[in-house]
Amino acid sequence: MGKIILGDQLLERSDVLIDLEDRGYQFGDGVYEVIRVYGGKLFTMKEHIDRLFQSAKKIKLDISMSPEQIQDLVESLLKENGVNFGSVYMQVTRGAAPRNHKFPLPASNTKAVFTAYTNEVPRPQSQLENGVEAITAEDIRWLRCDIKSLNLLPNVLAKQEAADSGCFEAILHRNGIVTEGSSSNAYIVKNNEVMTHPADNLILNGITRQVLATLCKDNSIPFVEKEFEVHDLLHADEVFITSTTSEVMPVIKLDGRAVGNGVPGEITRKLQSLFEAKINQETKVEI
Ligand SMILES: Cc1ncc(COP(=O)(O)O)c(C=O)c1O
Incomplete structure (x- = not known):
């Protein structure tokens, strides 16, 4: 289990609160990736992070972080949790706003919500x-x-x-x-x-x-x-x-x-x- 990432923070899972009106939760309005970890090393990390950005672009979602920032966050999470054989799950949602199908207006200052966590998963x-x-x-x-x-x-x-x-x-x-x-x-x-x-x-x-x-x-x-x-x-x-x-x-x-x-x-x-x-x-x- 270990720590998780919310935004750019490394936190205890029990300290994390996700808003009930997060658009990921209500509309599935977000994108995700799963990266494999072998012996503590991320496999094809860059390709997965690139695809996360491509998916986000296709749904007009601004991740508000750079691929390098996400890479650093994921690497620090992996190190913190000491994963050996497992995976990193990461997702970005369009954030929390009063429920309405339309995208939140820029003036509402709704920010994308980035989360990531790790799992220990043996090879099958x-x-x-x-x-x-x-x-x-x-x-x-x-x-x-x-x-x-x-x-x-x-x-x-x-x-x-x-x-x-x-x-x-x-x-x-x-x-x-x-x-x-x-x-x-x-x-x-x-x-x-x-x-x-x-x-x-x-x-x-x-x-x-x-x-x-x-x-x-x-x-x-x-x-x-x-x-x-x-x-x-x-x-x-x-x-x-x-x-x-x-x-x-x-x-x-x-x-x-x-x-x-x-x-x-x-x-x-x-x-x-x-x-x-x-x-x-x-x-x-x-x-
Ligand atoms: C629908 C679908 N197709 C293909 C794949 C395989 O993609 P990848 O090799 O990037 O894991 C996945 C992986 O989860 C998937 O959900």
Whole structure:
């Protein structure tokens, strides 16, 4: 647990008060990020902070802090809490103002509210080794999934549907086209090609996805950003998902049926080891 950040202050969690009329709380009017910590080191921190600013810009939210300031705050929080393997969650809301859908007027002096906290979270070793099961579900989200916004109700419902079926993730589809997971990006492998939905308004362009695209390019593994259908997903040689906390996670069963041979595939294994090497290289931590 440890300390948390509110604005530019490092505080005890029990000392923090969030206004009932904070727009994040009432409207989901804000954006967030999750950064992974390996052996006390932040992985792809700059990329996450950059995306926080991009998301904020897309909803016309002025964070009122610089990326460098946020970086310093997050680093001091991490040091203070002594996190080893875990994550930093950070979010910015449009602040507290009398409830009204419109943005608060500049004259009201409403300020964005930045908060961050840490968690100790082990790597999901056995799932990475053995793979996980997923369901397919309809993508009922809005048309700006490229924004990492606090509005996650459709994602929450899809993840719960997966959990109710004893599964790890729900892979979403819109009009028969596979978009992404409820909290991950989704990929198929067919004839040794990795295929994933293009980074447009229908998915979040995951930081893990971007790292993976570079690793594929550097290792001559075809990485194709192209729409594919549920039928392609169900008949793929391999399926995997990626996210900050799940890394490169093999999917071995979909809607109760085996994917490929029902075990993590060769390309997925290769990508897992390339990704681990990248973590080791960037953090200088042997994971
Ligand atoms: C909807 C969605 N897509 C994709 C991702 C993967 O993004 P990243 O690799 O940056 O964690 C996430 C992560 O939480 C997500 O919520």
